[in-house]
Amino acid sequence: MALEDDIALVKRQEQDLVLPEFNEDVAFALGNSIRARALAENLSIVVDIRTWDRQMFFAATADTSSDNAEWVRRKINSVRRFQRASYRLVLERGEEPFSPQSGADPADFVIAGGGFPIRVKGAGIIGCLTISGLPGRDDHSVAVAALCAHLGLSVPDYALSPA
Incomplete structure (x- = not known):
């Protein structure tokens, strides 16, 4: 039942973590908060925040x-x-690469957690x-925690249980 519960929670995250607006200032605030957490917790991560046509924030830690x-x-x-969190793909499909029949070449697509859709109210x-x-x-959880904090939502209410 844990897998079904995780899928349901990720779907709820995707549905509820909707920004009222998105612009350069929002991208910077989100990205900067993630970078600050990474530095405080000694996390080795790259963070990228973008609209489909341009990158708006990028940072890499040691x-x-x-x-x-x-x-x-x-x-x-x-x-x-696929219009969903990349971790939901992991939960729904496993971590096997996409098949050639899918048209999603593994050189350009991956089933791995850490990508979370930026949804804006009224825009999708x-x-x-x-x-x-x-x-x-964990990549997924860092993204979710940052969005929760930005939106003033309780992080524990949206957190996946530890693996």
């Missing part, structure tokens, strides 16, 4: 590499194509907040 940016790119592509999904560097469930 001990990350260009590989993390490549994972971010592939997670963004997966969120954009307009971009993605993506984390790379931790295990996928």
Whole structure:
């Protein structure tokens, strides 16, 4: 039952973590809060926040590499194509690469946690907040916690249980 519960919670996160607006200031506030957490907790992560047509925030902490940016790119592509958190793809499909029949080339798409759709009230999904560097469930949790804090929502109410 835990898998079904996790899927239901991620769907609720996607439904409830809706921004009233999104612009450069919101992207900076979200990204800066994630970077501050990473520094305080010594997390090696890359954070990317963007609309579909442009990057609005990027930061990398110590001990990350260009590989993390490549994972971010592939997670963004997966969120954009499937219109859901990349961790929900993990829960629903497992972590096996996409099949050739899916049309989602593993060179450009990945099933791994850390990409979360940016949904704006009245506009729908307009971009993605993506984390790379931790295990996928943890990447996802960092993104969710930042959105909860930004929206003034209780982080524990939306938190996945530890793996």
